Amino acid sequence: MKVEDVRLEKVIARPGDRFPEPKAGEFPFVGRSNVGKSSLLNALLGKKVAFVSKNPGKTRSINYYLINHKFYFVDLPGYGYAKVSKKEREEWRKIIERYFHERDWNIKTVFSLIDSRHELMDSDTQLLGWLQSLGIQPTVVLTKVDKLSSTERNRQLSYFERVLPEFGVEHWIPCSSVTGENLEKIWTVIVEKLEVLR
Numbered sequence: 001m002k003v004e005d006v007r008l009e010k011v012i013a014r015p016g017d018r019f020p021e022p023k024a025g026e027f028p029f030v031g032r033s034n035v036g037k038s039s040l041l042n043a044l045l046g047k048k049v050a051f052v053s054k055n056p057g058k059t060r061s062i063n064y065y066l067i068n069h070k071f072y073f074v075d076l077p078g079y080g081y082a083k084v085s086k087k088e089r090e091e092w093r094k095i096i097e098r099y100f101h102e103r104d105w106n107i108k109t110v111f112s113l114i115d116s117r118h119e120l121m122d123s124d125t126q127l128l129g130w131l132q133s134l135g136i137q138p139t140v141v142l143t144k145v146d147k148l149s150s151t152e153r154n155r156q157l158s159y160f161e162r163v164l165p166e167f168g169v170e171h172w173i174p175c176s177s178v179t180g181e182n183l184e185k186i187w188t189v190i191v192e193k194l195e196v197l198r
């Protein structure tokens with residue numbers, strides 16, 4: 001798909017803020033803080049629209065990017081950052097729960113990002129388990145594969161092949177926002193999901 005127009009359409013920062021009109025659907029990007037959600041969004045769009053930071057916790061609101069006037073990418077705040085207070089973690093849970101409860105019907109697929117270099121962390125398994133309980137089967141994106149040697153890569157991929165199906169996950173895509181590896185596979189998923197169920 002050719003990205004001709006991208007605009008930050010809506011920022012949801014407070015409980016009373018309203019979600020935008022549905023358009024042709026939306027694709028949320030969810031994952032631990034620092035996993036590379038905003039970077040992936042920028043890499044897919046070929047534009048620096050979302051803020052990227054070395055410090056976790058950069059994205060605090062739900063940001064709706066309207067692509068080609070047609071559908072949305074939704075940059076969600078990251079979870080599982082150890083240094084945030086219990087209160088902030090609670091806030092995050094509320095934001096994310098509200099998001100899924102109110103927008104489930106408009107979601108084409110959830111892109112659930114997991115750092116390819118590590119094993120699943122508690123916060124990852126909690127999110128995957130929660131999505132599974134909601135009947136949502138995410139498309140998992142294994143991020144930052146450019147940082148793995150080929151030995152590490154093989155080891156990590158066989159690890160994910162073993163654990164992800166336990167959460168009902170059937171599709172995962174190893175990719176890199178730095179080298180651009182497999183970003184076209186994510187686009188293929190997006191185009192397919194926009195075409196079905198219409």
Ligand SMILES: Nc1nc2c(ncn2[C@@H]2O[C@H](COP(=O)(O)OP(=O)(O)OP(=O)(O)O)[C@@H](O)[C@H]2O)c(=O)[nH]1
Nearest residue numbers: 033034035036037038039052053057058059078177
């Ligand atoms: N090598 C490499 N670094 C990456 C990649 N993707 C993201 N990064 C780096 O990881 C850090 C975090 O990236 P962000 O995109 O801000 O992560 P985020 O998930 O949006 O973080 P929050 O907004 O805090 O939830 C930045 O330093 C990025 O440059 C990748 O594919 N490869």
Ligand SMILES: [Mg+2]
Nearest residue numbers: 037038058059
């Ligand atoms: Mg971010």
